[in-house]
Amino acid sequence: MTALDDIDRKILRALFADATQSSATLGTQLGISQPMAWRRIRRLQDAGILAGKRLELDLPALGFGVRVFLGVKLAARGRVDLESFERAITAIPEVQTVEHVLGLYDYRLRVVARDIADFERVLRRRILTLPGVGNVEANVLLSEERRPGPI
Incomplete structure (x- = not known):
């Protein structure tokens, strides 16, 4: 199991709210650099925590x-x-x-x-x-x- 810190949890919450956000937008929103946000997202993907993006339809x-x-x-x-x-x-x-x-x-x-x-x-x-x-x-x-x- 991958250990998650506060920044990881904030990234997960932000991406859950809007999975289309760029790493630059996330970095600005969370007060971290774009490369750091990108690396964190990549690590969460590699660990299988971020398993894809979903489109929500209004049924x-x-x-x-x-x-x-x-x-x-x-x-x-x-x-x-x-x-x-x-x-x-x-x-x-x-x-x-x-x-x-x-x-x-x-x-x-x-x-x-x-x-x-x-x-x-x-x-x-x-x-x-x-x-x-x-x-x-x-x-x-x-x-x-x-x-x-x-x-």
Whole structure:
């Protein structure tokens, strides 16, 4: 594990807020030189702490007004090929995340849809038709108060 100091943490917070900032902008913002900021960013990348840049889309602006968390329990756990299920479920574009979890359900999915009728179509025609799918439980997201950020 790479030891992080206060400057590293400030760089992470700043990049989380805006990953497009240049090392010169970060240096000015944090009171360090541009080369030092660049070296620090490179070290965080090399250590795997900065694992890439993400683009955040405004889903409602794109017409996806419904987000659903779906718990999926596989029907016959020992008989289902998990890799085949994961490959099939990740091929569905409305399924944004697939998490293999321990608990009541085997998988937790984050699904986007234009509206409830569109979600029902995705659920009935795409998700429930996959081999091995047993029970499902849907929770519609009403609001999101906090998004994940730097620890």
